[in-house]
Amino acid sequence: MFIDTHCHLTDEYDGGVDAIIKHAHDNNVGALICATAEGVDIKPAIKISETHNNIFITAGIHPDYIDLNPYDFLTDDVLNNPHVVGVGEIGLDYHYNPQTRNKQIDLFEKQLDIAHKHKLPVAIHTREAEEDTANILTDKYNGVMHCFTSSWDLAKIMLDRGFYFSASGILTFKNSESVRETFSKIPIDRIVIETDSPYCAPVPYRGKTCEPAMVIETAKVLAQIKNLQIDELETILFENTKQLYPKINLL
Numbered sequence: 208m209f210i211d212t213h214c215h216l217t218d219e220y221d222g223g224v225d226a227i228i229k230h231a232h233d234n235n236v237g238a239l240i241c242a243t244a245e246g247v248d249i250k251p252a253i254k255i256s257e258t259h260n261n262i263f264i265t266a267g268i269h270p271d272y273i274d275l276n277p278y279d280f281l282t283d284d285v286l287n288n289p290h291v292v293g294v295g296e297i298g299l300d301y302h303y304n305p306q307t308r309n310k311q312i313d314l315f316e317k318q319l320d321i322a323h324k325h326k327l328p329v330a331i332h333t334r335e336a337e338e339d340t341a342n343i344l345t346d347k348y349n350g351v352m353h354c355f356t357s358s359w360d361l362a363k364i365m366l367d368r369g370f371y372f373s374a375s376g377i378l379t380f381k382n383s384e385s386v387r388e389t390f391s392k393i394p395i396d397r398i399v400i401e402t403d404s405p406y407c408a409p410v411p412y413r414g415k416t417c418e419p420a421m422v423i424e425t426a427k428v429l430a431q432i433k434n435l436q437i438d439e440l441e442t443i444l445f446e447n448t449k450q451l452y453p454k455i456n457l458l
């Protein structure tokens with residue numbers, strides 16, 4: 208099976224979350240890791256994971272929500288839940304909000320500390336913040352650079368620190384030559400795939416609402432880049448995901 212390692216399950220989907228999960232499972236996307244971002248989305252995500260097979264959670268606060276206190280949301284109770292396999296998405300985003308840099312760094316460092324104490328991997332969001340990301344994300348931590356579109360320079364640094372890299376639907380976009388180039392250089396045992404749904408639908412679904420079943424399209428392009436058969440890639444990505452998120456317990 209394929210695993211969508213980073214999606215956002217929202218009720219905005221036609222037919223609701225149940226239909227989205229069934230559609231994924233029917234298309235050999237047998238497990239989903241649901242990322243949280245807003246604090247208040249953590250409890251509902253855990254509820255979904257407890258009432259469906261093979262749904263897991265990364266719990267974290269995205270840099271858009273700098274006014275939240277992570278200790279209110281990333282409690283021992285949440286992080287000890289067997290379905291919560293990591294902390295994320297967390298990180299830095301200076302594209303829309305460069306003026307909140309200091310608060311973003313504070314929120315990021317607090318959540319890294321929480322993850323470290325709980326020995327959980329982190330799912331990192333980084334956009335136009337490469338220098339700070341590289342300075343803060345030392346090899347004390349482990350995890351994945353989610354929806355990775357940053358430079359090869361940052362990739363090299365984070366490879367040395369043992370991080371994984373997640374390819375999203377952006378890998379399939381016509382104008383993403385540089386992203387494909389970067390993924391051609393990242394060793395295959397450090398790659399996982401995701402949709403980041405409901406955003407970033409891959410080719411040939413661009414303009415539609417993205418859903419986890421579409422992760423197959425990213426897998427197809429990655430297989431071409433790495434010169435692998437799709438079923439070979441499926442096995443490798445499955446093992447990589449289990450290495451990245453050791454708490455995953457698939458049915």
Ligand SMILES: [Zn+2]
Pocket residue numbers: 213214215242296403
């Ligand atoms: Zn996301």
